[in-house]
Structures are given as C-alpha cells and as structure tokens.
Amino acid sequence: MQDTIDVLRTGPAINPSPTCPTRLNEATLAIAPPCVYAYLGRTTEAFGHSAVSLPMAALAGTVSPFDTGGLVKHIAPVKGWTVDARRAYLAHYSWPSDQIGKLIAVYPTGAPARRRAYLNTDRPKVSGPHEIWKTKEESFIASIWTAPNEWPAWLWEGRAPNRLSIDQNLVAWSCPAPIYGEILEISAAATEPEDVLWFEWLMPKYVDGGVSALVQSLRGRQEVA
Amino acid sequence: MSWQIVGIEGIVPEDAPVVWGVGVLSDGERLHNNFTGVSTPIADLTRLRDENHLHVFKTPLLIPDEDALNELVVLMVNRRSQSEPIFRPDTGRLGGVVTHSHTKTWHYYVFSSRDAFAVCANVAATNVIQNVLYAGPARTAENRNLVRIALTLVPGHPELNALRAYLDERPNVERLARASVRTTSMGAFDLFLAAMRSEGDEYQLKYEHGAAEGGGFDIDVAITTLRAIESANHSFSPFLQRNYPFIRDVPAPRFREMRAASAELHFVPAVEGRPLGDRVARYLAIYFLQQALIGEKPPEVALSRQLHQALKTIARPTESTTLQQKRLSHDEREDVYEPAQQSAESTFSDELRVLGIVSGLTQDSRAELWIGPERRFFVSTTEDDRGEPPTGAATIKGDGVFLRRPCIFTLVRESTDHGTEQFHLRSMTVLKRGDNRLITALPSGVLAGAFIVGLNLKIAYKKDASLVTPMGTFESVTDGTLDTARRWLAEYREACNEFELQQDPTQLQWLPPSKKEKASSLHRVMIVLHELHGAALATDVVAGINDRFDTVVRVNNTRREALHHPELLHFADEAEKVLLLTDRGRAYIAAYIAAGGATTPL
Numbered sequence: 159m160q161d162t163i164d165v166l167r168t169g170p171a172i173n174p175s176p177t178c179p180t181r182l183n184e185a186t187l188a189i190a191p192p193c194v195y196a197y198l199g200r201t202t203e204a205f206g207h208s209a210v211s212l213p214m215a216a217l218a219g220t221v222s223p224f225d226t227g228g229l230v231k232h233i234a235p236v237k238g239w240t241v242d243a244r245r246a247y248l249a250h251y252s253w254p255s256d257q258i259g260k261l262i263a264v265y266p267t268g269a270p271a272r273r274r275a276y277l278n279t280d281r282p283k284v285s286g287p288h289e290i291w292k293t294k295e296e297s298f299i300a301s302i303w304t305a306p307n308e309w310p311a312w313l314w315e316g317r318a319p320n321r322l323s324i325d326q327n328l329v330a331w332s333c334p335a336p337i338y339g340e341i342l343e344i345s346a347a348a349t350e351p352e353d354v355l356w357f358e359w360l361m362p363k364y365v366d367g368g369v370s371a372l373v374q375s376l377r378g379r380q381e382v383a
Numbered sequence: 384m385s386w387q388i389v390g391i392e393g394i395v396p397e398d399a400p401v402v403w404g405v406g407v408l409s410d411g412e413r414l415h416n417n418f419t420g421v422s423t424p425i426a427d428l429t430r431l432r433d434e435n436h437l438h439v440f441k442t443p444l445l446i447p448d449e450d451a452l453n454e455l456v457v458l459m460v461n462r463r464s465q466s467e468p469i470f471r472p473d474t475g476r477l478g479g480v481v482t483h484s485h486t487k488t489w490h491y492y493v494f495s496s497r498d499a500f501a502v503c504a505n506v507a508a509t510n511v512i513q514n515v516l517y518a519g520p521a522r523t524a525e526n527r528n529l530v531r532i533a534l535t536l537v538p539g540h541p542e543l544n545a546l547r548a549y550l551d552e553r554p555n556v557e558r559l560a561r562a563s564v565r566t567t568s569m570g571a572f573d574l575f576l577a578a579m580r581s582e583g584d585e586y587q588l589k590y591e592h593g594a595a596e597g598g599g600f601d602i603d604v605a606i607t608t609l610r611a612i613e614s615a616n617h618s619f620s621p622f623l624q625r626n627y628p629f630i631r632d633v634p635a636p637r638f639r640e641m642r643a644a645s646a647e648l649h650f651v652p653a654v655e656g657r658p659l660g661d662r663v664a665r666y667l668a669i670y671f672l673q674q675a676l677i678g679e680k681p682p683e684v685a686l687s688r689q690l691h692q693a694l695k696t697i698a699r700p701t702e703s704t705t706l707q708q709k710r711l712s713h714d715e716r717e718d719v720y721e722p723a724q725q726s727a728e729s730t731f732s733d734e735l736r737v738l739g740i741v742s743g744l745t746q747d748s749r750a751e752l753w754i755g756p757e758r759r760f761f762v763s764t765t766e767d768d769r770g771e772p773p774t775g776a777a778t779i780k781g782d783g784v785f786l787r788r789p790c791i792f793t794l795v796r797e798s799t800d801h802g803t804e805q806f807h808l809r810s811m812t813v814l815k816r817g818d819n820r821l822i823t824a825l826p827s828g829v830l831a832g833a834f835i836v837g838l839n840l841k842i843a844y845k846k847d848a849s850l851v852t853p854m855g856t857f858e859s860v861t862d863g864t865l866d867t868a869r870r871w872l873a874e875y876r877e878a879c880n881e882f883e884l885q886q887d888p889t890q891l892q893w894l895p896p897s898k899k900e901k902a903s904s905l906h907r908v909m910i911v912l913h914e915l916h917g918a919a920l921a922t923d924v925v926a927g928i929n930d931r932f933d934t935v936v937r938v939n940n941t942r943r944e945a946l947h948h949p950e951l952l953h954f955a956d957e958a959e960k961v962l963l964l965t966d967r968g969r970a971y972i973a974a975y976i977a978a979g980g981a982t983t984p985l
Contacts, residue, residue, distance in 0.1 A: 207434075271959060346553060367418075
C-alpha cells in the first residue's frame with residue numbers, strides 16, 4: 159500500500175530487478191534506458207491491481223502503435239524475426255511522445271467512430287502500421303493487426319525513461335478497495351500541512367471499483383472528447 | 384457453454400473485512416472483462432494472479448447465461464471479521480444478486496450491475512451509520528474502523544464521510560472527508576456534521592405583541608403553539624425516516640426552557656444520556672421546521688395540509704402575535720412570516736386507477752405505494768382529498784400480508800402551480816387469485832411524472848400467480864418479497880413503456896407532469912430532429928438546438944447523445960455527419976411531445 163502512495167506521489171518508476179520480464183524484453187529490443195510503460199486510453203492487461211490516468215502531454219519519452227513487449231513473445235509474425243529485425247521494426251515505428259497528437263490523428267484518426275473503436279479494442283480495418291505509415295521496405299511490413307494477434311498489438315504504448323512523473327497531472331486513479339481503506343487511514347494520520355494538502359488534492363480523483371471501473375469511466379469521456 | 388466467475392480484479396488481503404471489484408468471467412477458454420470489453424486467453428490466469436492483477440477463487444461461481452453479458456460486480460465479506468453481520472447483504476431483500484456462495488472464510492455475492500451493487504453498498508453504509516449513532520459511545524476506535532471499511536464500499540457517501548469527520552477529532556480529517564464528497568452532496572455532508580456536533584446548539588422561538596403583549600404568554604396560546612410544533616414534527620417524521628434511513632425514530636422536540644416573561648421557547652437537539660442518533664434526529668427535525676418557517680419546505684412535504692396548518696399556528700398563534708426565530712447554528716434572530724396559502728393554487732386530477740404494490744407503512748396512517756420501479760410515494764390511509772377514509776384501506780392494517788402484493792389503487796393527484804404534487808388514495812384493492820379488474824392509467828415511460836389516462840385495460844390475477852395484462856404476462860408475482868416485487872414491477876414498467884411507444888400518440892390521453900422539467904440534452908436533440916423529419920446533418924441539429932433553446936451546444940454534445948442512446952438515434956455514416964431518429968426514437972419523441980414534455984426553454 160505504501161507502494162501505491164509512493165507511485166501516486168512521485169509517479170511510477172521502473173522495476174529495478176534486472177531479471178524481470180520487462181527488463182529482459184528491453185534488452186532484446188535494445189530499449190535503453192529502462193522505461194516505465196503507459197498506454198493510451200486503455201490498459202495493457204485485461205485486469206489490474208492499480209492504475210493512474212495522466213494526460214498525453216505528461217509523457218516525456220517515445221511512443222509506438224503496439225505493445226513492444228509483444229514483439230518479443232506474442233505478436234506474430236515479428237516475434238519470430240531475428241533480434242536485429244525486431245529492433246529495426248520497433249525503431250521504425252517509434253516516435254517522440256510530443257508527436258502523439260499528430261500520430262493519433264492518423265491512427266485511429268479523429269473520427270469519433272474510429273476513436274470509439276480504438277477505445278473498445280476493436281481490430282483496426284487495416285492489417286498493420288505499414289498501411290498507415292506507408293513504406294516499401296519489406297522489413298517494416300508486417301500484418302501485426304490481423305489474427306491471431308489481439309488488442310495489445312494495436313495499442314498505443316508510451317515509454318518514459320526511468321520514471322513517469324505525475325506532478326500535478328493526475329486525472330484519476332484507482333486501486334483495490336482494501337488498499338483504499340488503508341490510504342484513508344494513512345491520510346488521517348498526516349500532520350504536515352503539505353501532506354494534508356496533497357491528500358486533499360488526491361482523494362477526489364479516486365475512482366472506486368478498481369482499474370476496470372477507472373478505464374470504463376474515462377473511456378466514456380474520451381469517446382466524445 | 385457455461386459461464387463462471389473465476390476471480391475478482393485486484394487483490395484480496397486475507398484479513399480484509401470486505402472486498403469488492405469487477406468479476407473475472409470465464410467461458411472456459413477466455414477471461415472476459417465486461418467493464419472494459421476486453422478478453423484474454425484463460426492461459427493468462429496464473430500470470431495475472433501472480434502479478435496481483437486479479438485474485439482467483441478456489442471454487443468458481445456459476446453464472447446463468449442470461450447474466451453473462453452484464454457488468455458483474457463481486458462482493459466478498461469475511462466471515463471471520465467482527466463486522467461481518469453489518470456488511471453481509473440480506474439476499475432476501477436485495478435485488479440484483481445473480482448468485483451467492485460461501486467458503487469457510489468468505490461469503491461471495493455477485494451483483495448484476497454497478498447499480499445493484501450500489502444499492503447493497505448504501506444499505507451497508509446505513510447499517511454502519513445506525514450502529515454508530517445508536518450503539519454505545521460513538522467516538523471509539525472500533526467505530527472509526529467500521530466507518531473506514533464502509534467508505535471502501537461508497538467512498539463519496541456524504542453522511543458516512545461526515546461521520547468520519549465527527550468520530551476522528553484530528554484536525555485534518557474533516558478536510559479529507561470533505562474532499563471525498565462530491566460538490567453536489569456537500570450540503571448533506573455539512574447538515575449531518577452539524578447535527579452530530581450540535582451539543583450546545585439551541586433553537587429559539589420568540590413571540591411578541593398579541594398574546595405576548597405586556598410580558599408573558601397566554602397559556603392557552605402556548606399550549607396551541609406547542610401542539611402545533613409537535614404536529615409539524617409528526618409531518619416531518621416519514622420524510623426524515625425515508626431520507627435518513629439510519630434514524631430509528633424521530634423523538635418529540637425537546638423543550639428545554641420557556642422564558643415566560645419574554646415569551647421565548649427554547650429547544651435543544653442534545654439530551655443528556657441519549658444516543659447520538661437521538662440528537663441527530665432531533666436536530667434534523669428542528670432544522671426542517673426552521674427552514675419550513677422561512678418557506679423552504681422539502682418537496683415531499685410541501686403539500687401536507689397538516690404541516691401547513693401547524694406552521695401557520697406556530698408563525699401566527701393569534702392574528703396580532705408575531706414571531707422571530709433563532710435558527711440552529713445561527714446567532715441572530717429573524718422574523719418569521721405567516722406561510723402563504725397554498726390550497727387555493729392546487730389542482731386535482733381525475734381519478735387514476737393503477738396497478739402497484741404497498742411497499743411499507745408508517746404508523747398505520749401512511750402507506751408507501753410503488754406504481755413502477757421509480758414511482759414511489761406516500762399516501763394517507765386515513766383520509767383522502769375529500770376528507771373521507773379511502774375505501775379498502777382498512778385491509779392494510781394488521782399482519783402485513785398485503786405488503787408487496789399486487790393491488791389496484793384509485794388515486795387523485797394534487798398539483799400546485801409551484802410544481803409540487805401529492806397523491807391521495809381514494810380506494811384500494813389487494814388482488815386475490817382469480818380477480819379481474821380494470822385500470823385506467825399507466826405512468827408514462829417517456830416523460831417522468833406524466834400518466835397515460837383514459838385507458839380501460841383488464842388486469843387478470845390468475846390462479847397460477849401470474850398477472851395477465853394487455854401489456855404482457857408477469858409470472859410468479861405473489862411471494863411478497865422485495866426482490867419479487869422489484870422484478871415484476873420492472874418487467875411491468877418495461878412492458879408499459881413498449882405499450883406506450885406502440886400506440887398512436889394522437890389517440891392517447893395524457894396527464895402532464897405536475898412540474899414541467901426542462902428538456903434534457905437528449906430530448907433537445909430529438910425534438911429538433913423530429914422537426915427536421917427524423918434525419919439531418921449533425922451541424923443543422925446543433926444549430927436548431929442553439930436557436931430554439933437559446934443555448935450553445937457543440938456537435939460533440941449531440942454525438943454523446945447518439946452514443947449513449949443508440950436505440951433512439953444514430954449516425955447514418957462513419958464520419959458521423961448525418962443523424963437519424965430510429966423508428967423507436969420517432970415513436971418516443973412523438974409520445975414525449977404529446978405527453979406535454981418541454982419543447983421550448985422554460
């Protein structure tokens with residue numbers, strides 16, 4: 159639970175273990191320095207423990223239109239390519255995060271139906287990113303948005319080196335109900351004016367019901383934003 | 384295919400008293416999240432568990448096929464927790480429980496939706512508040528813990544947060560509790576907190592002139608005034624118990640002091656030795672009395688003749704006697720004026736003969752009627768609008784077997800120019816199997832508060848406990864439980880809505896709502912589309928709304944309505960330029976307009 163408060167205060171940081179799956183995937187894909195991963199409008203897992211929601215501009219790093227971890231083990235056909243080919247594929251479809259506004263204007267586009275489809279995890283109508291960002295280079299052509307791949311293959315991913323800072327950017331957060339109960343207890347014990355003020359700022363942003371309830375409530379807002 | 388809840392999102396600490404969250408649904412091949420719409424292969428279950436994304440149950444809970452698409456919420460109550468009796472839902476009374484089960488450590492309940500869970504969570508919050516208000520000293524560590532647990536179920540509950548602020552005297556807790564409450568509920572938070580903190584507070588009435596002229600107060604006038612205060616208290620009791628369900632009873636006002644020489648009556652909420660709940664109930668009763676005396680009556684009691692008469696007597700015990708009051712939590716006195724006459728402004732509907740249930744009784748003189756899942760109101764069972772006892776009402780005194788059984792009510796609706804309303808019961812019949820009766824009215828489904836009238840529909844209560852109506856047949860309505868009543872009333876309401884939409888609106892008669900409400904965003908879109916013959920560019924619809932309703936909306940507002948009500952309106956194209964009314968939408972808006980719904984700014 160202290161972990162949850164730390165994340166809410168300073169933002170999620172990387173898992174320091176060099177053997178955790180994320181670090182191993184980064185080594186395979188030559189992603190350096192190690193990153194914190196965030197996803198646009200959705201989460202990368204079907205269920206979750208806790209989540210924070212930040213505006214797109216809060217991310218300072220790199221973005222790609224798929225879950226990079228999937229390139230290592232799950233997303234066909236790229237998962238079967240050589241390491242160098244996978245690295246090249248990732249590099250080709252990676253952009254600085256400050257371009258995200260322009261990028262999402264292309265995929266999923268600003269059309270409300272397309273935006274809604276993205277948030278609903280519907281499969282894109284094209285076979286892969288190469289049909290959006292046209293290329294003739296065969297090494298960047300892969301139908302990763304077709305079966306058997308699933309929704310993580312067409313999810314915008316953001317990678318922030320070392321830490322994803324929250325500052326004043328928190329839109330909403332959620333965690334399991336028992337953890338919320340413990341946070342209530344800790345907040346009541348706060349005595350430093352700065353801490354009290356922070357909890358006062360934090361509490362209205364809580365979405366009860368857990369990560370899925372958070373995703374659902376924010377999806378409603380984004381569909382019509 | 385068989386559906387199972389195999390777990391719950393997030394973690395489940397072994398010592399947690401209650402846990403709730405999104406159900407992890409499985410069809411044997413994939414895990415489905417009905418809140419986000421995503422699914423993942425069941426092979427991911429172990430990894431998701433190991434990474435604390437979800438908790439897996441030892442024994443899955445079977446889910447009926449018809450519930451498998453619902454947004455299922457799981458509540459777990461720890462059987463080893465001391466607070467288990469307070470948080471364990473009563474499945475016999477609560478609707479929306481898809482299934483429940485237990486192991487040695489946990490009770491499991493699966494709710495059909497967030498709304499169904501919210502009802503359960505609010506009942507738990509009521510139980511906790513009542514427990515704290517009435518069971519021994521309030522400010523204990525145990526109570527603080529109990530409130531904290533309840534807040535994990537309903538974090539924004541205004542009274543529960545106020546209770547947290549009251550119980551925990553650390554200076555910052557009130558700020559934090561306040562921060563958890565929505566702005567729209569802040570009034571409820573402040574009122575409840577003030578009620579609990581009213582130890583030294585006092586409410587005063589001071590009379591001058593007339594019966595108080597020359598010092599002192601004529602005793603006959605004083606008696607009449609005190610009786611009127613008691614009468615007003617009686618009028619508020621059902622309202623208080625309905626809106627503050629944790630109040631056990633509303634005691635008579637505590638008259639602490641009469642300064643005869645200056646004709647002052649002093650009332651206090653706090654009485655030594657009485658539980659906190661007693662103080663809260665007294666405070667709230669005085670609060671609503673003082674507000675009523677300055678013309679701010681809650682709509683539920685605004686038409687009560689008994690209250691009106693009592694307020695009149697309190698404000699002007701004799702023609703020349705005047706009154707000032709010092710409100711609770713105030714220092715200054717203020718003048719109180721005689722309440723304005725209200726009965727002359729009332730209009731009475733023709734008789735409405737409707738199907739419904741009696742869901743509760745208050746002091747055998749008031750019954751709560753349900754004539755649809757969300758049409759609930761109290762009526763007098765001793766007097767109708769003509770001052771006569773309602774025919775058949777005597778049958779509902781006694782053992783309560785009539786509760787939640789199908790009934791036919793003959794009602795008259797009294798409405799004022801201010802938009803308040805009150806129903807008067809003229810007669811009622813508790814249906815017996817084999818009975819056939821006619822009803823003449825249905826509550827409208829398209830316009831809240833309106834009725835379709837002038838009908839002549841046969842209701843047959845069959846030997847097999849089904850109700851056969853022209854709108855449909857409703858099975859097994861007879862066991863008298865809240866769950867059953869909710870179920871068949873919801874089905875009945877849905878069938879009435881269908882009936883309403885299938886009729887030619889020009890052939891129906893309507894009783895409009897007592898209060899004309901502003902057209903909602905949805906209605907505004909549909910009204911303009913209706914005028915544009917059911918199809919138009921979204922930009923034209925927006926221009927039409929802005930022009931007609933003198934407002935500024937954007938295309939996105941219109942798009943939101945199409946998104947949220949696809950059964951009524953939708954876009955004809957992927958670019959979402961052209962908006963169409965569906966067939967159902969056409970019928971709906973025609974009925975709305977015919978029923979008297981607002982089509983222009985109010």
